[in-house]
Amino acid sequence: MNWDTQFAHRTAQMKRSTVREILKLTSQPDMISFAGGLPAPELFPVDRIREATDTVLHERGREALQYSTTEGMAELRGWIAERMSASGKLNVSPDNILILSGSQQALDLCARVLLDEGDRVIVENPTYVGMLQAWKPYMPDFTAIPTDENGMIIEALEPVLAAEPDAFKLLYSIPSFQNPQGTTMSANRRAHLGRLLAHYGLPMYEDDPYGDLVFEGEKMPTVLELEAEARGSRDIDGSVMYAGTFSKTLTPGLRVGWVAAALPVIDKLVQVKQATDLHTSTLSQFITYELLRDPQMLETHVATLRRVYRERRDLMLATLEEAFPEGVTWTRPTGGLFLMVTLPEGMDAVQVLQEAVKQKVAFVPGDGFYVGPEGTGANTFRLNYSNARPERIVEGIRRLGSVLKEMMAAKA
Numbered sequence: 011m012n013w014d015t016q017f018a019h020r021t022a023q024m025k026r027s028t029v030r031e032i033l034k035l036t037s038q039p040d041m042i043s044f045a046g047g048l049p050a051p052e053l054f055p056v057d058r059i060r061e062a063t064d065t066v067l068h069e070r071g072r073e074a075l076q077y078s079t080t081e082g083m084a085e086l087r088g089w090i091a092e093r094m095s096a097s098g099k100l101n102v103s104p105d106n107i108l109i110l111s112g113s114q115q116a117l118d119l120c121a122r123v124l125l126d127e128g129d130r131v132i133v134e135n136p137t138y139v140g141m142l143q144a145w146k147p148y149m150p151d152f153t154a155i156p157t158d159e160n161g162m163i164i165e166a167l168e169p170v171l172a173a174e175p176d177a178f179k180l181l182y183s184i185p186s187f188q189n190p191q192g193t194t195m196s197a198n199r200r201a202h203l204g205r206l207l208a209h210y211g212l213p214m215y216e217d218d219p220y221g222d223l224v225f226e227g228e229k230m231p232t233v234l235e236l237e238a239e240a241r242g243s244r245d246i247d248g249s250v251m252y253a254g255t256f257s258k259t260l261t262p263g264l265r266v267g268w269v270a271a272a273l274p275v276i277d278k279l280v281q282v283k284q285a286t287d288l289h290t291s292t293l294s295q296f297i298t299y300e301l302l303r304d305p306q307m308l309e310t311h312v313a314t315l316r317r318v319y320r321e322r323r324d325l326m327l328a329t330l331e332e333a334f335p336e337g338v339t340w341t342r343p344t345g346g347l348f349l350m351v352t353l354p355e356g357m358d359a360v361q362v363l364q365e366a367v368k369q370k371v372a373f374v375p376g377d378g379f380y381v382g383p384e385g386t387g388a389n390t391f392r393l394n395y396s397n398a399r400p401e402r403i404v405e406g407i408r409r410l411g412s413v414l415k416e417m418m419a420a421k422a
């Protein structure tokens with residue numbers, strides 16, 4: 011049987027990446043990997059989750075093991091709605107919330123209900139590779155807006171929208187501690203974006219897995235809040251769909267995320283989710299809610315994550331300063347899990363990775379995060395600082411520095 015001729019046309023957009031093959035090596039125990047977007051496993055609240063699971067099975071076992079509604083557990087939707095309303099800027103109803111199997115599912119479901127072939131989608135460059143993977147099979151036409159240390163350059167977006175006000179279907183952004191750069195959209199730009207979305211009635215997908223992992227200063231208002239403010243509303247009845255998750259604040263293994271959106275959007279998403287997986291794991295939702303019912307639990311845990319990740323970020327930045335050669339630059343995130351390195355023009359991060367894995371260090375080359383002609387972002391790579399222990403961060407960055415120095419000396 012030749013299966014290659016049987017697959018749907020859209021699968022032509024799905025490529026197995028050579029980088030993935032290299033990164034398979036990262037599971038070797040002596041490899042220092044800065045590649046995954048992984049939280050620190052030693053900080054997972056394992057004991058609390060064991061207790062919560064016991065309580066759930068003891069008190070509500072029959073419900074927690076049964077099929078459930080597609081929308082998700084009522085108490086959990088209520089908890090999220092309340093938390094999203096806590097700033098006083100929004101009145102979020104539990105009806106605006108759909109519980110998902112990780113926020114990655116929101117990307118898949120939104121594409122399915124919103125994107126037709128050729129629809130034009132605005133993204134920041136670089137952007138989340140998992141979004142590109144989820145959306146490319148629907149064959150949209152991406153328009154890339156450049157970024158700087160304050161996120162998507164909204165001053166560059168404005169003329170694009172003004173020139174073709176009705177041309178775009180959707181805008182995608184990760185305003186807080188972006189994957190892959192770790193950078194954050196400034197308060198002014200967020201407010202500006204909120205006004206533009208309200209003015210043009212342009213739908214936006216606000217992807218926010220990292221917003222709570224703030225190392226410095228206060229959490230920024232969401233674009234969801236600012237678009238509502240620009241319309242003089244407190245209701246989620248505008249053009250922003252907001253995706254959140256417990257993957258980075260509790261644990262990714264439970265696979266519990268959510269989308270908050272206007273009721274017609276939720277209604278459509280419920281229909282496609284029903285066809286996809288009926289509902290998110292009931293047991294996972296019950297355990298998550300049992301953890302969240304303790305009002306101190308999440309706050310205390312997130313405070314620990316912020317402290318530990320901030321220390322690791324500081325250590326990585328200090329070691330980069332000490333070990334990387336001149337001509338190499340990097341972002342300085344104020345939260346989240348990642349930073350991004352830029353090599354001198356003409357260098358190829360995939361070649362650097364090939365050398366680095368020989369020295370037992372891994373990272374993700376940046377070109378997969380970019381929209382644009384082949385080779386865009388080839389001289390960039392992403393480093394994760396949340397997963398490796400401090401001594402491994404120092405050792406790994408020093409080894410990478412030596413690899414870069416050698417490669418740059420050979421080129422000179």
Ligand SMILES: Cc1ncc(COP(=O)(O)O)c(C=O)c1O
Nearest residue numbers: 047112113114138189255257267
């Ligand atoms: C920007 C972004 N969106 C969405 C996700 C998906 O996260 P999850 O499905 O675990 O909620 C990730 C995960 O790394 C991410 O970086």
